[in-house]
Amino acid sequence: MNSLSSGCLAQVLGKLHQGAEAADLDYTAEVMAEIEASGSTLEQVIAEKLAEERADYRKIYRDRADNFLAVSPAYGRFLYAMARACKATRIVEFGTSMGISTIYLAAALRDNGGGVLIGTELESAKVTRARANLDAAGLADLVDIREGDALETLRDVGGTVDLLLIDGAFTLYLPVLKLVEPRLKPGAVVLGENAFDPGYLDYVRNPANGYLSQPLPVDEGRGNEFTVRTA
Numbered sequence: 001m002n003s004l005s006s007g008c009l010a011q012v013l014g015k016l017h018q019g020a021e022a023a024d025l026d027y028t029a030e031v032m033a034e035i036e037a038s039g040s041t042l043e044q045v046i047a048e049k050l051a052e053e054r055a056d057y058r059k060i061y062r063d064r065a066d067n068f069l070a071v072s073p074a075y076g077r078f079l080y081a082m083a084r085a086c087k088a089t090r091i092v093e094f095g096t097s098m099g100i101s102t103i104y105l106a107a108a109l110r111d112n113g114g115g116v117l118i119g120t121e122l123e124s125a126k127v128t129r130a131r132a133n134l135d136a137a138g139l140a141d142l143v144d145i146r147e148g149d150a151l152e153t154l155r156d157v158g159g160t161v162d163l164l165l166i167d168g169a170f171t172l173y174l175p176v177l178k179l180v181e182p183r184l185k186p187g188a189v190v191l192g193e194n195a196f197d198p199g200y201l202d203y204v205r206n207p208a209n210g211y212l213s214q215p216l217p218v219d220e221g222r223g224n225e226f227t228v229r230t231a
């Protein structure tokens with residue numbers, strides 16, 4: 001048995017994924033309708049979203065304060081498996097939201113024998129909800145959620161990092177990676193969810209920067225990038 005398949009955690013995650021689907025239904029439909037109506041390609045729509053974010057990413061996420069924007073159950077299981085495979089004891093997560101991905105990663109820490117997950121979230125109400133969800137999952141003791149902007153809150157992550165999940169503002173993937181980079185151990189895994197920013201992809205796909213990287217065939221279309229620190 002592992003924690004993910006234990007009754008309590010499976011129940012908490014099941015409820016959270018249901019809540020996420022209900023809360024994000026309208027937003028997802030809105031985005032799909034926008035793409036269809038514009039007649040633009042997915043690449044063009046992504047480029048527009050990146051430009052909007054560059055103008056004011058804080059406003060974009062303030063407007064989404066009630067949305068989960070969470071990983072899928074399949075990606076969550078992948079997160080758990082990766083953290084187990086790396087025997088992770090220190091994980092950093094950019095973009096906590098309501099804590100769904102955090103629960104998968106913290107469950108792996110528990111099953112690895114302990115450790116710490118440092119998460120960060122801009123929206124205060126989301127931080128409160130994520131903490132409550134982690135409490136319900138019995139994993140709160142493993143997680144330090146820092147409220148505020150990752151560019152400030154992740155300046156000091158306190159030690160060597162085994163796994164970094166990047167799942168926040170699309171335009172900050174590269175600056176956040178560079179912030180945590182000195183702390184990545186050789187062989188660390190960096191997972192970019194919604195990694196659409198060409199600047200980020202160019203950087204991690206260039207072996208001269210000390211990474212080996214490729215798209216991940218989980219939830220195709222969501223821009224999942226799998227990267228290993230080789231330096």
Ligand SMILES: C[S@@+](CC[C@H](N)C(=O)[O-])C[C@H]1O[C@@H](n2cnc3c(N)ncnc32)[C@H](O)[C@@H]1O
Binds near residue numbers: 069120126150
């Ligand atoms: C896609 S959601 C994260 C979903 C979460 N990882 C999960 O699967 O449950 C992105 C989150 O990042 C937060 N965020 C965006 N920019 C941020 C920043 N600069 N610092 C901290 N959090 C940020 C947003 O408020 C939003 O809740």
